[in-house]
Every structure is written in C-alpha cells, then in structure tokens.
Amino acid sequence: MTEPMRIGLLGPFQVTSGEAPVSVAGGRQRAVLAALALSAGRPVRSSALAALLWGEDVPPARHRLHAIVNRLRQVVGPDAVTAGPGEYTLALPPNAVDVHRFRALVAESKRADGADELALLNRALDLWRGEPLVDVEAERLALAHVPALAEERLRAIERRVDLVMDAGGHAELIAGLGELTTLHPLREFPWSRLMLALHRSGRQAEALEAYQRVRTLLADRLGVDPGEELQRAHREVLRGADPPPAAPRAAVPAPRQLAADIAGFTGRAGALDDLDRLLDAGGPQVAVISGPAGVGKTTLAVHWAHRVAERFPDGQLHLNLSGRRPDAALMTVLLSMGVPPERIPPDADGRSATLRTALAGRRVLLLLDDVRDADQVRPLLPGSGSLVVATSRNRLRSLRRREGAHLVELEPFTPAESAALLAGVLGGDGDRAAVAELADLCGHLPLAVALAAERVRNTGIPLRDLVVEARDGGARLDALGDGTDDVRKVFAWSYRALPEGEAAVFRALGVLPGTGAGAAAVAALTGVPVPEALRRLESLVDHNLVRRPRPGRYELHDLLRVYAAELAAAAGGGGLPRLLDWYVATGLAARAHLQPTSVDPGLEEPPAGAVPLAFGDAQQALDWFETEHGNLIAAVGAAADAGLDRHCWRLVHLLWAHLDRCRAWPEIAALGEAGLAAARRAGDRLGEAEMLTMAASLRHLGWFEEALASQREALDLYRELGSAGGQATVLNNLGMIYRSMGRHEEAVDHLRRCAVLDEASGDPGDLAVTLFNLARSYIDAGRAAEAVEAAGRSLELLRELGHRRGEGRAMEAIGFAHGLLGEHGAAARWLRDASAVFADIGDRWYESASLTALGRALRADGRPVEAAAALERAFDLASELGDPRAGEIRAFIEE
Known part of the structure; x- marks a missing residue:
C-alpha cells in the first residue's frame, strides 16, 4: 500500500489509506488488526492473540489465526503485518494509530504551559469519535484496554476544564460539566468544577443545589461524605452566595412523580x-x-x-x-x-x-x-x-x-457495560480477571451484576471468593444476592404469571443438555406435539423468559437456566430419556444420508415411540448435526450422569459420523472414552466393541499404539460375538492405522483380508469403503496400477449406492494413481471431476484438497494458467476454513 495507512480505534473502527477508507471485515480480522494496532511497531505473540480471540492457545486456534492474518494481509497489504517466530507485528509507526497519537499529545501537553498546553489537549481529545473499540468483537481485548483508555480520556478532560477555568471560561463549561456529572456521578471532580463554574457565572443557588445533589448521592450509594475537593468548592460558593429567590406557587402544580434517577447509570x-x-x-x-x-x-x-x-x-x-x-x-x-x-x-x-x-x-x-x-x-x-x-x-x-x-x-449488558457497572460500585482498581468472570457468571444481567457488586461492597466478601462461590451452578442464585433482594425472587414473579403449559416447558428447558433447542426437541422433552411445543415456546418468547436467537431456535439466559433447573428438580425432573430417544432416532436418520454405506446390525432400530426428523438429502442431515453439535455432546454427558448408559454410548456412536467428517479427533477420543465406560457399566458387549472400534481415530492424533491395542481388543470381542461385519471393520481400521504409520505392506495385507470378508458378506457398502482404502494403500506402496483397479471397483459400487462423497474420494484416488504413473493429463481429468463432486455436495475441505492436487497435476502437465486458477481457489477455501494447509498451498503458488 503506497499511501500512508492510519487506524482509528477511539470510536467506530476506521482504517484509511491516504483519503480513501479501507474496508476491514468485522469479527476476527478487525479484532486481530485492533490488537496489533494497540502495539503498533512492537511484536505481539500469536499465543496472546489466540487467547484474546478464543480464550485459549491451542494448535487449532493458532491455525485459524494464521488464516485470519493471511486474509487481513490481502486487505491492508502484504507488508503491513509481518511475521516472526510465534509472533506478528503491525509494521506501522505508532503515530499511525489514534490511540498512540492521543497518548503522545497528552504526554507533550504535560511539558507545555498555558495556551500551548490547552491546544495540545484539544488536539488529543479531538481524536475521540466515541467509545473506544466500540465495534471490535473481542471482549477480552475490550476488557484489557477500554477501562484504561476511558480513564486517560477523563483525566485529559479534567485538565482541560481547569485550564479553561483558569482562563475565565466558566460559563462555556457548564453544559459539558453537567453531562460529565451524569456520565460519572460518583466522580467528585466534575461536581466540584460544575459548582465553581455556576458560582463564578453568578448562579450561586444552582451551585448549592448541585452540592446537595452530590452529597445525597454519595451518602446513598457509598455511605460517605463529600471529599475535600467538594467541600472546598462548597466553601467558596457559600462565601459569595445570595439567598435563592422564592419560587412562585402554581395554582395547580404539575405532577412531578418520577422516581429518583439511578446514580451511576451505565450503558444502554x-x-x-x-x-x-x-x-x-x-x-x-x-x-x-x-x-x-x-x-x-x-x-x-x-x-x-x-x-x-x-x-x-x-x-x-x-x-x-x-x-x-x-x-x-x-x-x-x-x-x-x-x-x-x-x-x-x-x-x-x-x-x-x-x-x-x-x-x-x-x-x-x-x-x-x-x-x-x-x-x-x-x-x-x-x-x-x-x-x-x-x-x-x-x-x-x-x-x-x-x-x-x-x-x-433490552438485552443483557455487553461485557464492557457489565465491567463499567461493577467498576462504578467497586472502584476501578480491582481484579480485572475476577470482575470479568463475575460478570460472565451473572450472565451480564444488570440486576445480577448490581446485586453481586452490592454484596461485595456491603458484606466485605472478597471479590475472588464470591467468584468461586458463584461458579457452583447450584448455588449461583444464592451467591448473587443477600437473602432479602435476589435474582430468584425477580424470576419467580415472571414464572408465576405463566399458564401451566408454558411453565412446564420452561421447567423442562432447565434439564435440556446444551444451550438451545428447536421445537421438535422441546416436543420430545415435554411429550407434547410439535405445534403445541412451538406455540408455548413463542409464548415464552413474548414473556421474555426464552430468547429466539435465530428463527426456529430457542434458548434460556444463563441465570434463567439455573432457575429453571431448580424448578425442574423440585418437580421431579423427567423428560430426559424421551429427549435422548429422539436424539438417537434423529441421529440414525441423519447418518443414513451421511454414511449410506454404513450398516450396524443391532444398532439401526430407533427407540420405540420416538418420532425423528426427516431429511431430504445429505446437506439437510449435515446441517442438523452442525446445529446440534454442542447439544449432542452435552447429551452424552447428561446420559452418563443420569445412568442412561445405553443412550450414552449410542449417542457417541452416532456422533462419530459427524465428528469424523469435521476431523474433530480430540472430541472423538474424549467421547469414545465416555461411551466405552458407559457400555462396560451396562455390560453391553456389542456397545463395548463399537466404542473400541471408534478408537481407531486415535491414529489421527499420532497415538498409534493405543489405536492398535483398541482394535485388537475389538477384534477379539467381535469374534466372541460372531460378527463377521465387525471383524471386517476392525481389519479395515488396522489397515488404516498401519498406513498412517508408514507400514504400507502391512496395511495392504489387512485391507485385502477385510475385502475377502466383505465379499463374503455381500454388503456393497462395506466392500466399496475397503476397496477405496486399499487403493490408497496401494498408492502409498507405489503399486499404482493395482490402485487404479481397486479404486475403479470402489467407484462403481459407490455410484450404485448413491454415495456422492465416496464417489469424489474414489475419483481423487484414481487421479493420484494416474499421476504416480506419470499420466498427468488423465490425473487432471479425474481430479477435476472429484473437485466438482465435492463442490456440489458442499464439502469444502475435500474440495480444497482435490483442487490442490489438480493444480499440481496441471502444472506437471504443462498447463500453468489452469494450475494457478485451481490453486488460488484451493487457497481461498482453505483460508475460509482456517485450514493449516493454506500456508502450504500459498507457498506452492509462490514457487
């Protein structure tokens, strides 16, 4: 970017190059650029950036951060953000960011006198266009910087006020000081200067009235008398005050019935x-x-x-x-x-x-x-x-x-508003991490935040101790109050006004695993028809007891969920087994679209009485799994806690279809352990074998010995159960584990034994999968001609089954094999067809991979223009997904 770039954070986010605005997408890109701008010219650790964005520094977060920075460079220029080992730097001078210009001007003003000092402060304060970081979606970044910036601005304003008063500008300050007392009612400076400005402008009665207001406010809110600064201003006013004129009495006084204004009003x-x-x-x-x-x-x-x-x-x-x-x-x-x-x-x-x-x-x-x-x-x-x-x-x-x-x-407070309210009551020098966590535990509900702050102030309980107490969900509502005034009582007013049908749904939502649900899940939970569940949910939305974050999705506020769970427990709970039956039945219906080749004898029958959702195609099934991802994982834990062990391991078994596609290997490992423990508690040998079989995914984490041990144990169980299909699955898994370990001939041996069992069973789906895996192992072993044959047979079977994703994978394997044979034109044709299949079904991860392979094949075939187009598309897809392969693709493009 040739024009000098400037970044504005003191108000709505703003980036300009010369006179032209630069559009930076909201969300993560804007948050990363803001974090780098706050340290302009100095490196920021990638771990710190990841923690600001996602609250944790783990490899997936760093990979996503890399993709975000790559997209950001496309907007602000490749040289604007430089990278070092484990760190990024915004390559701009500090004066290109308004925060640093503001601080530099304030620092310079402290070395100046009189009119020069005032001019510098005016220039500094003119940089402010509103609340800092107001539209940067990074709560942790705001909590770390906004309170300090707000305090710096106030101090600059206060110094400017004193300079103007020294120059005799009392009258022109009155309106602004009045606004400051409203914004910062517990800060004595604006009140003292307002009193003096009024007094020196000949408005002594109003000055005395201002003193009475702030004295009452300090007594009511803090239980203290005015400080020395206010008392000094009061004495000056008294020395020159005249008795206020008597107000004429109105014949019929107009009513003035408003309750007292709220001192320390925050946000909104x-x-x-x-x-x-x-x-x-x-x-x-x-x-x-x-x-x-x-x-x-x-x-x-x-x-x-x-x-x-x-x-x-x-x-x-x-x-x-x-x-x-x-x-x-x-x-x-x-x-x-x-x-x-x-x-x-x-x-x-x-x-x-x-x-x-x-x-x-x-x-x-x-x-x-x-x-x-x-x-x-x-x-x-x-x-x-x-x-x-x-x-x-x-x-x-x-x-x-x-x-x-x-x-x-009205919605609950933003984190910044919650922090401001807590700071207003507790003071601004407290434990920021504890303040932020307490606000989160309050669900940013203003009443809860205010009551928690009052409890700290009135009882003297250490802030960190209150946070620890409130972490216990069962005791949270008690922690956020003093026994006479608490959140539970306020919630009870709303709950008692509900018709019984709506009250039953509200209670049931308290036992719902996860954070939200659709009407069909609530119907299963409560045992009512879906239309009736929908009517009751909409009624709860109108009563503001349930939120509808998007069409068809309903959820409770965090504290309301705690309250609903209390009510459900008092009423005897219930409903969870029905909901889990519905999840299992609907999961089976969805998996039939995602894995049409998968057949599990003894596991395919949905629970009796459960009416699952119906899906028209694989995309609808995938959408359901993605929507319910968090709820299904929470349901596994809820089933285990409730002793519903068969539900527990069956849910894990069904989730694998979705999690494997997402490459969520750590989640698969953790859920597999929970499912295996549940199957063993239930004495369910088939369930135990299925959970052990799932542990083949440990190979993706590099845990090869654990993966091999689990499959050998599963193989013994399937032999005991007389399940040829189970044995075939384990042989297939062992082949894939050996392939991941680079032991390709052992992989081929196990997969060929698996194919024999599949041929004998007559199941085309299992055979298709085995032949595909065998083709990939042939490729790894350098046996390309055999790979073409195996992948071709797999493709025929997959087409007959209508398994579109499988077709794309088989085409991709044939393309790889032709490339290994040096037949790059044929390789390109197969890989282009594979990428088209993945694009058609919306599988962007595999589409990116196949396009990358296509680009390499086209380049080897002497077609650089087509190769560049394929690779650019592959890079865009990988970047959108936060896929770490994006960097490799970019490097290949730049070779």
Missing part, C-alpha cells in the same frame, strides 16, 4: 438514542420497553424520563401497574392531574374519557411500570400530545399491532 446508549429519536420524530405516542426480568427496564425508563422531563412541562407521572386494575390506575392518574374527585366517573370507560380530556393540549409523560398486558395500558392512553412509556416483561404484541406502539427490546 443504543436504547436511549432509540427513545430520543422516537420523541424527536413525534411518532407513536406509546413506547414499550420490554425484556426479561432483571434486565433493567425500569432503570432505563426512569433515567430516560429524567433526561427528557423538561420537554413535558405539564407533568411527569409514574405508576406501577403490578396487580392494579385499570379503573384504579385511572383514578390515581386523574387525581394527580388535579381533577376534583367529584368529577371522576365511577367506571373505567368514563375515567378513560376524562383522562383524555384532562390531557388535551398538554405535554405529559406517563411512565407505566410492570405492565401485565395491553389491556392494562389502553384505558390510560392519551388522545394526542403526550407520551406513554410502558415497561413490561411481555412484548405487548397487540399494543404494537393495534396502537402502533414502538418496541425497545
């Missing part, structure tokens, strides 16, 4: 902006703030109402509708608006009409808290000019549909 910038836009646009006269219990609906509503109170000069009313009938609520509002009691009708309809009359021509804000349903709100709606803000755990769908209410949905 997007929701506040949304409400501001609604008010500025003069749109709907009703806003609904909705979200789960404890998410801070009332806190947001009250805070925003205070911000805009002056725009409703005729009054602000605040009414809690929990358990109140509309007629009683109307009476309260009418009396607050000054309507004489004798003029208030006895019925709800009459009172509603009177309210509309009373509000006509007025600007009133009506805050209705804890609304149950739309029917509670409708009688309280004004005719025009005023605004109703309703908070509810229910989304009030009919109010939005009929009255056009504007919905503001």
Whole structure:
C-alpha cells in the first residue's frame, strides 16, 4: 500500500489509506488488526492473540489465526503485518494509530504551559469519535484496554476544564460539566468544577443545589461524605452566595412523580438514542420497553424520563401497574392531574374519557411500570400530545399491532457495560480477571451484576471468593444476592404469571443438555406435539423468559437456566430419556444420508415411540448435526450422569459420523472414552466393541499404539460375538492405522483380508469403503496400477449406492494413481471431476484438497494458467476454513 495507512480505534473502527477508507471485515480480522494496532511497531505473540480471540492457545486456534492474518494481509497489504517466530507485528509507526497519537499529545501537553498546553489537549481529545473499540468483537481485548483508555480520556478532560477555568471560561463549561456529572456521578471532580463554574457565572443557588445533589448521592450509594475537593468548592460558593429567590406557587402544580434517577447509570446508549429519536420524530405516542426480568427496564425508563422531563412541562407521572386494575390506575392518574374527585366517573370507560380530556393540549409523560398486558395500558392512553412509556416483561404484541406502539427490546449488558457497572460500585482498581468472570457468571444481567457488586461492597466478601462461590451452578442464585433482594425472587414473579403449559416447558428447558433447542426437541422433552411445543415456546418468547436467537431456535439466559433447573428438580425432573430417544432416532436418520454405506446390525432400530426428523438429502442431515453439535455432546454427558448408559454410548456412536467428517479427533477420543465406560457399566458387549472400534481415530492424533491395542481388543470381542461385519471393520481400521504409520505392506495385507470378508458378506457398502482404502494403500506402496483397479471397483459400487462423497474420494484416488504413473493429463481429468463432486455436495475441505492436487497435476502437465486458477481457489477455501494447509498451498503458488 503506497499511501500512508492510519487506524482509528477511539470510536467506530476506521482504517484509511491516504483519503480513501479501507474496508476491514468485522469479527476476527478487525479484532486481530485492533490488537496489533494497540502495539503498533512492537511484536505481539500469536499465543496472546489466540487467547484474546478464543480464550485459549491451542494448535487449532493458532491455525485459524494464521488464516485470519493471511486474509487481513490481502486487505491492508502484504507488508503491513509481518511475521516472526510465534509472533506478528503491525509494521506501522505508532503515530499511525489514534490511540498512540492521543497518548503522545497528552504526554507533550504535560511539558507545555498555558495556551500551548490547552491546544495540545484539544488536539488529543479531538481524536475521540466515541467509545473506544466500540465495534471490535473481542471482549477480552475490550476488557484489557477500554477501562484504561476511558480513564486517560477523563483525566485529559479534567485538565482541560481547569485550564479553561483558569482562563475565565466558566460559563462555556457548564453544559459539558453537567453531562460529565451524569456520565460519572460518583466522580467528585466534575461536581466540584460544575459548582465553581455556576458560582463564578453568578448562579450561586444552582451551585448549592448541585452540592446537595452530590452529597445525597454519595451518602446513598457509598455511605460517605463529600471529599475535600467538594467541600472546598462548597466553601467558596457559600462565601459569595445570595439567598435563592422564592419560587412562585402554581395554582395547580404539575405532577412531578418520577422516581429518583439511578446514580451511576451505565450503558444502554443504543436504547436511549432509540427513545430520543422516537420523541424527536413525534411518532407513536406509546413506547414499550420490554425484556426479561432483571434486565433493567425500569432503570432505563426512569433515567430516560429524567433526561427528557423538561420537554413535558405539564407533568411527569409514574405508576406501577403490578396487580392494579385499570379503573384504579385511572383514578390515581386523574387525581394527580388535579381533577376534583367529584368529577371522576365511577367506571373505567368514563375515567378513560376524562383522562383524555384532562390531557388535551398538554405535554405529559406517563411512565407505566410492570405492565401485565395491553389491556392494562389502553384505558390510560392519551388522545394526542403526550407520551406513554410502558415497561413490561411481555412484548405487548397487540399494543404494537393495534396502537402502533414502538418496541425497545433490552438485552443483557455487553461485557464492557457489565465491567463499567461493577467498576462504578467497586472502584476501578480491582481484579480485572475476577470482575470479568463475575460478570460472565451473572450472565451480564444488570440486576445480577448490581446485586453481586452490592454484596461485595456491603458484606466485605472478597471479590475472588464470591467468584468461586458463584461458579457452583447450584448455588449461583444464592451467591448473587443477600437473602432479602435476589435474582430468584425477580424470576419467580415472571414464572408465576405463566399458564401451566408454558411453565412446564420452561421447567423442562432447565434439564435440556446444551444451550438451545428447536421445537421438535422441546416436543420430545415435554411429550407434547410439535405445534403445541412451538406455540408455548413463542409464548415464552413474548414473556421474555426464552430468547429466539435465530428463527426456529430457542434458548434460556444463563441465570434463567439455573432457575429453571431448580424448578425442574423440585418437580421431579423427567423428560430426559424421551429427549435422548429422539436424539438417537434423529441421529440414525441423519447418518443414513451421511454414511449410506454404513450398516450396524443391532444398532439401526430407533427407540420405540420416538418420532425423528426427516431429511431430504445429505446437506439437510449435515446441517442438523452442525446445529446440534454442542447439544449432542452435552447429551452424552447428561446420559452418563443420569445412568442412561445405553443412550450414552449410542449417542457417541452416532456422533462419530459427524465428528469424523469435521476431523474433530480430540472430541472423538474424549467421547469414545465416555461411551466405552458407559457400555462396560451396562455390560453391553456389542456397545463395548463399537466404542473400541471408534478408537481407531486415535491414529489421527499420532497415538498409534493405543489405536492398535483398541482394535485388537475389538477384534477379539467381535469374534466372541460372531460378527463377521465387525471383524471386517476392525481389519479395515488396522489397515488404516498401519498406513498412517508408514507400514504400507502391512496395511495392504489387512485391507485385502477385510475385502475377502466383505465379499463374503455381500454388503456393497462395506466392500466399496475397503476397496477405496486399499487403493490408497496401494498408492502409498507405489503399486499404482493395482490402485487404479481397486479404486475403479470402489467407484462403481459407490455410484450404485448413491454415495456422492465416496464417489469424489474414489475419483481423487484414481487421479493420484494416474499421476504416480506419470499420466498427468488423465490425473487432471479425474481430479477435476472429484473437485466438482465435492463442490456440489458442499464439502469444502475435500474440495480444497482435490483442487490442490489438480493444480499440481496441471502444472506437471504443462498447463500453468489452469494450475494457478485451481490453486488460488484451493487457497481461498482453505483460508475460509482456517485450514493449516493454506500456508502450504500459498507457498506452492509462490514457487
């Protein structure tokens, strides 16, 4: 890149080259570039980058990081990011990054005086365009840098304030200082300077009022008196203050009923902006703030109402509708608006009409808290000019549909918002790792975060001890409270309002393995038809007890899952065996598409009564396995914990079809151990043999002796059981293990013995697989002509079976064999056909591999242009997958 590149992190992420913006994709690329930019010109260990992105430094994470850096270089230029042994460096001078320019200007200002110092601070602060790292998706990076940057900015602002005040600019500071006290209510500096600015501008009464506000706030929140800085400012104001003029009494005072604003209000910038836009646009006269219990609906509503109170000069009313009938609520509002009691009708309809009359021509804000349903709100709606803000755990769908209410949905805090709330209560110098973990354990639910912070402050329990206590899922809800005010009580209000059907589904979700589910899984768990399960789930979504992160998928917030599990345990649990039966049945249906050659006598029958999903093709089956990946692994653990050992090992057996395709060898090893233990506990010899057979995958981890031992033990079991098919499978596995060890003739010997058993059994699927593996071993042994013959026979059988992925693999083997024979044109034709098959079925890993082999064959055949195109496509696919082969492909391209 010839133009100088600049990176902006102090606000929305920004990269420019000269005057032109450079588009860096969100997600991982942006996070890596931001991390490197924060250390511009200095190397960053790849292990540190991997830990920032994935929370761990393991080989797969480093491989993915390598692929991300490669894609990033394509955007910012190959020379912008340099690599060293185990590290990366952003090859830019520090002043190319706004964070470093800001710090350099602040440092320079400290060496200057007067107007020069002020000018430098202004230049430094002008670099800020909003919250730092605001759209960089790397929570650990934000936790590590954002609090420190925010503190540096505040100190620069405070120094600039003092310089402006010294120059006599008191009046121009008042508005900004007022905003600072709102943003940082427990910080004494902005309050003291606001008092002095008001006093020196001739507004002594307002200065004294500011002192009273901060004194009350410090006493309520921290239990302390104002510090010396505030007291000094107070004394200066008192020395020159005049008695405040008496305010004239209004004949009928406008109601001012808002609850006290929340000191230390944190986050919610997007929701506040949304409400501001609604008010500025003069749109709907009703806003609904909705979200789960404890998410801070009332806190947001009250805070925003205070911000805009002056725009409703005729009054602000605040009414809690929990358990109140509309007629009683109307009476309260009418009396607050000054309507004489004798003029208030006895019925709800009459009172509603009177309210509309009373509000006509007025600007009133009506805050209705804890609304149950739309029917509670409708009688309280004004005719025009005023605004109703309703908070509810229910989304009030009919109010939005009929009255056009504007919905503001609240989600749990972001990690940065949680950290800010904890820091506001605990102070900013605590154990950052403990703060971050505590926020995670609270599920970033504002109420839980606030209660946890209050417990630390009020009881003196060490922060790290509270974290350890909250790690225990069974005790977490107790840890996040003090016995009188806790999360469980708030959740109970929402739960008790549910119809029994929805309550049953909510409880059942507490025993669901994994983090989310579709309606079919919930139907199996609860024993109700799928349409009824879907209706109840959608009702729970409307009650904000269940989230729908994407269409057709439902999940509980972390703390709600703990609460639901408590309820399920109290009700006797149940449902897990039905769900596991459904997983087994659906897994069998999916595997039939992914491995149509696989037949396991005694394992193919689905559990009685389970109604599995149906799949139209292999892609649908693969999608299901990928969607349920985490849940199925969690189900294995749940089955083992519940003593459902046959479910446990059958689930492991079914998962192998998916995990083998994903090359998830460590997961296969761990699950295989769990499945083997379960089969042995159950005394199930067939299950034991199947689990031992799975351990052949240990060869991919380089554990050859363990893999061989497991297969020999499995072979003895299959002989005992009289299973010729099982023996054939083990012989096939032994052949593949010997092949991985480089003992090719032994591999050929075992695979030929396997083929004899397959021929005798008459099963075309098993024979097709064995012949394919035999062909690959012939290639490794340098016996290319025999490889062409074996792979050709395998291809014929696979075509008859409709096994598309197998066809592609057989074609690939034939191509390799022709290349070994020096027939590069024929090799290219077979490899091109193989890559087309893999592209057709969406198998990008094998498509990348076959395209790489095609590129080599085309190059050997003297066709460099076609070779380059194939290799570039192979590199793109490998990079997208985070495949470590991407580096090898790039090196081959550059040869």
